[in-house]
Amino acid sequence: MIHRFAIVGFDLDGTLLDTSGDLGAAVNHALALAERDAVPPDQVANLIGGGARLMLRRALELTGGSVGLDEDALFEALLAYYEANIAVHSSLYPGGAAMLDALQDAGTQIAIVTNKREAFARKLLGALGLDDRFAAIIGAGTYPLKPAPDALHAMVEQCGGGTAAFVGDTTFDTAAARAAALPCIAVSFGFNDRPARDLGADAVIDHFDDLIPALSRL
Structure with missing residues (x-):
């Protein structure tokens, strides 16, 4: 494990x-x-x-x-x-594919919770050939937007329950995780609305190679 x-x-x-x-x-x-x-x-x-x-x-x-x-x-x-024009320039951040592979190989359920419209999120992930990796894809339209915790609670339910952590890049993400009582990791390479180490996350990573080691330390 x-x-x-x-x-x-x-x-x-x-x-x-x-x-x-x-x-x-x-x-x-x-x-x-x-x-x-x-x-x-x-x-x-x-x-x-x-x-x-x-x-x-x-x-x-x-x-x-x-x-x-x-x-x-x-x-x-x-x-x-x-x-x-949803997927002209968009792509995984460096190390993202290998990180997702490692999580899947370990039997981890992977989910998306975004403030993007859910139909757009699904279209984008489908265009990039990523949609079949996720046990749940939750976007705007069904639950209140983050920082409300509702979508994160739904994520856990849709994935069958169990221990969960969340990964984000803004105060919307860290506040939602805190409200949902989930550990949170912040990425420093995203669209940070504060310096990454000021977002209130339990850990900060600078590359997706660091995600699984950070999860193991939480």
């Missing part, structure tokens, strides 16, 4: 997958419709976390505010563009 957890759950954007290229293209599409300047690629990560609506609001605030704009229409345009 390589660790004590029957279930390991992951956030999606900025944790398991680097989706900044595709999310950035979608938010910049919406900004172009509003006749706003694009957000530079190196600033996109700062917008992500808490769902697509919050991402758009942050982008609008960054480029001049939302007064006089139809935010609902821009949001729908963002979603439509993203759905049509």
